[in-house]
Structures are given as structure tokens and as C-alpha cells.
Amino acid sequence: MNLEYLESxxxxxKHNSMSKAASELHISQPGLSGQIKSLENxxxxxxxxxxxxxxxLTEEGTVVFNYADTLLSIQGNIKRDLTxxxxxxxxxxxxxxKSVGExxxxxxxxxxxxxxxxxxxxxDVVNSAKVVDSLQDHTINIGIIQHYKKNDDLDIKPIVSxxxxxxxxxxxxxxxITLDELQTLPLIIREEGSGTRDVMEKALASKGLxxxxxxxxxxxxxxxxxxxxxxxxxxxxFLPRIVVANELKNSSLKVISIEDFNVSFSYYxxxxxxxxxxxxxxxxxxxxxxxxxxxx
Numbered sequence: 001m002n003l004e005y006l007e008s009x010x011x012x013x014k015h016n017s018m019s020k021a022a023s024e025l026h027i028s029q030p031g032l033s034g035q036i037k038s039l040e041n042x043x044x045x046x047x048x049x050x051x052x053x054x055x056x057l058t059e060e061g062t063v064v065f066n067y068a069d070t071l072l073s074i075q076g077n078i079k080r081d082l083t084x085x086x087x088x089x090x091x092x093x094x095x096x097x098k099s100v101g102e103x104x105x106x107x108x109x110x111x112x113x114x115x116x117x118x119x120x121x122x123x124d125v126v127n128s129a130k131v132v133d134s135l136q137d138h139t140i141n142i143g144i145i146q147h148y149k150k151n152d153d154l155d156i157k158p159i160v161s162x163x164x165x166x167x168x169x170x171x172x173x174x175x176x177i178t179l180d181e182l183q184t185l186p187l188i189i190r191e192e193g194s195g196t197r198d199v200m201e202k203a204l205a206s207k208g209l210x211x212x213x214x215x216x217x218x219x220x221x222x223x224x225x226x227x228x229x230x231x232x233x234x235x236x237x238f239l240p241r242i243v244v245a246n247e248l249k250n251s252s253l254k255v256i257s258i259e260d261f262n263v264s265f266s267y268y269x270x271x272x273x274x275x276x277x278x279x280x281x282x283x284x285x286x287x288x289x290x291x292x293x294x295x296x
Contacts, residue, residue, distance in 0.1 A: 003075060005039040008032050009047060010068040013061075014136055016054035024137070069153065073274050076138045090280040094123045095134045095143040097195050098223055099162075099240045100267055101125035104295035105144070111294045112287050119280050127221065129193035135272055141281055143270040144288070146195025146240070156270045159289050164199055164263035166256045167244055168236040176257040179207055186235035187214050191221040195265075200238045203263040227253065238263075242295070 011021040012032065022032040040047050047061035057065060096105055102125055109121055124134065128145040135143050136153060148156055166182070167173075177185070189211075190197040197219075201211050217235045220226050223243045230237055231252060247253035269289060271277065277285060287293060 001042065002035075002039065003071065005035040005042075006064075006068050007072055008035040009039055009061075010065065010072060011137070012036065012048070012055055013057060013065055014133075018050070018055070070274050072138055073272060076141075077276065090119045090278065092119050092121045092280055092284055093140050093142075094121070094284070095131040095140040096123055096125050097128040097131055097144060097146045097267070098125055098221075099146055099196060099243050100144050100295075102223065103242050103245070107296035108288060108293045111292070112284060116280065116283060119284075127191065127193045128195035128198070132270065135270060138272075141271060141275055141277065142285065145268050145270055146265065147198040148195075148268060148270065153273055154270050155273050156268045157289070158266040159269050159293075160295070161264060161266050162240045162242050164196065164203065164238050164265065165241055165244065166236060166238055166258055167230065167247075167253045168256055169231055169233055170251055170254045172233060173236070173254040173256050176259065178259045179209065179261060182258060182261075183209075183213055184215060186217045188217050188226050188229050188235045188237045189214075189219045190223075190226070191219045194221070196223075196238065196240060199263060199265045203261070207261065240265075 008021065008025060008027075011024055012018055015021045015024065018029050018032055022029045025032065027035075036048065043060075043064065045060035045064075046058050047064055049056045049058060094105075094109075101123060105123065109123065113119065113121055124131075124140065126134075128147050131140075131143040131145050132148060132151070132154070134140045144159070145156075148154070166177075189200065204211060204214075220229070223239060226237050226239065227244065227247060229235060236256065241248075244253055248255065269285060271285075
């Protein structure tokens with residue numbers, strides 16, 4: 001079986017789009033379609049039904065997709081281990097949501113590197129949805145996310161708790177508001193796919209509020225840009241405590257209490273269910289889940 005064709009099929013299903021999969025794989029759409037057709041001919045079954053809404057697995061396609069996930073994971077393990085043998089330098093690649101990746105993990109990576117100097121470490125800081133995509137695409141093996149949808153393909157465990165705070169400029173913010181008053185505040189929020197936004201939307205929904213009922217000025221994919229907007233008097237925002245800890249300490253931002261509305265959540269360590277962590281990856285997982293992690 002041609003693993004390249006199998007990967008093309010796998011990526012098409014993951015993205016639910018021929019065009020997105022072709023772009024990710026750096027091939028043309030006709031080329032991708034031809035590879036999937038060749039795979040179907042080799043196996044003697046139809047794998048996908050295509051429509052304007054995307055792709056849908058056939059019964060046979062579901063079987064092949066499940067095996068593809070396992071085979072591609074094994075292929076990734078082989079490449080990783082051979083590369084490490086040849087280079088003699090273990091490479092630890094981590095995907096992290098922005099709240100943790102930008103504000104907490106740098107100190108942890110420094111501490112881990114101090115003990116495991118032989119490990120080459122790199123971190124990709126994106127939103128939670130993209131971390132999950134990278135795990136499922138086998139781009140990374142370890143991710144730290146703020147929020148997730150139930151997924152049997154991933155092993156997920158909580159590592160630390162946090163809370164979502166409504167914050168504003170120290171000179172422009174009231175002490176306390178109601179949920180009704182919240183709807184009138186100009187809000188700057190995180191982009192779709194971010195864990196912070198998902199947590200906020202779910203918390204609001206539990207109170208019968210839809211995000212569309214809020215007075216949203218704009219959304220941004222950078223916590224730093226949001227904080228800059230707030231201190232410039234452009235609006236207010238929901239941000240994790242870990243993100244605004246320094247600003248609260250130096251009083252450049254202020255927490256606004258919302259009557260009968262408190263939002264707690266966890267950050268999670270994620271990896272693929274069918275993936276066996278290398279020893280240095282397991283060392284990092286054990287470290288980051290312990291009190292020794294030393295978040296900034």
C-alpha cells in the first residue's frame with residue numbers, strides 16, 4: 001500500500017476538504033484526487049463520497065481511516081527515532097495555546113532544559129484548535145490546550161486550573177456589573193478556535209447568553225494586542241488570569257466583578273491515543289504535570 005496515497009486520503013478526511021488537504025500536502029487538487037482514486041482502486045472499495053459540503057466516509061472508508069491513523073503514527077515514530085539516532089540529538093516539539101505558551105511555559109522550558117541539556121526544544125504557539133490540528137496531522141506529539149471537544153483520538157489530562165476574568169483599564173472600569181450591563185460594554189475578544197473564546201462562550205451560554213448579544217468591537221488572535229487595546233481605552237475583554245497576572249500586579253489593568261458569574265477552567269496536556277511517547281517526551285510530560293514545572 002502506498003503510504004503517500006494513504007496520507008492524502010487521511011488529510012482529506014481530517015480537513016473535510018480536497019482543497020485544504022491539497023494545500024497542506026503541497027500538491028494540486030487533481031493530483032490529490034488521483035492519489036485517492038488510485039488508493040480506492042488498489043483496495044477495491046470506494047472510500048469517500050464527495051459533495052459541495054466536503055467529503056463523507058463510506059463504511060469501508062471508515063475502516064481504512066482508522067488504520068491510516070495508526071499506520072501514519074507508526075511511520076512518524078519510525079522517522080523520529082531514526083532521525084534522533086542519526087543526529088544523536090532528541091528533538092522535543094511542543095504545541096501550546098497562547099495563554100500558556102506565551103506566559104507560563106517559557107520558564108518551564110528553561111527549567112526542563114537545565115536538567116535535560118541533551119534535548120533540543122522548540123515550541124509552536126497557536127490557538128487551541130490549531131494545536132489539536134497539529135496533533136492529528138502528526139506535526140507534533142505533545143500539545144497543551146485550554147479547551148477541547150471530546151475526541152477519542154486524543155489522550156487529554158488536566159494539568160493546572162485558571163479562571164477567566166473580565167478586565168479593563170484601571171481608570172475606566174467599574175467595580176462590579178450585572179450580566180445585563182455586560183451586554184453594553186465594548187468587548188475585544190479572542191478569535192474563533194481559541195480556547196479562551198470557547199470557555200467564554202460556554203460560560204455565557206450557561207447563563208442563557210449568546211455571544212452575538214454582546215457589544216463586540218473586534219476580535220484579535222493576540223492576547224498582547226488585546227491588552228494593548230484595553231490600556232488604550234478601546235474596550236474590555238475576558239482573559240485568563242495567567243495572561244494578565246503582571247498587569248494586575250502593577251495595576252495597569254483592573255478586574256471587573258460580574259454578579260453571579262465566575263468562570264473557572266483547566267489547561268490540558270494532549271497527545272495522540274495511539275502514539276507511544278519517546279523517553280524524552282515522557283520526561284517532559286511527567287515534568288509539566290508536576291509541581292516542578294515552575295510556570296512563569
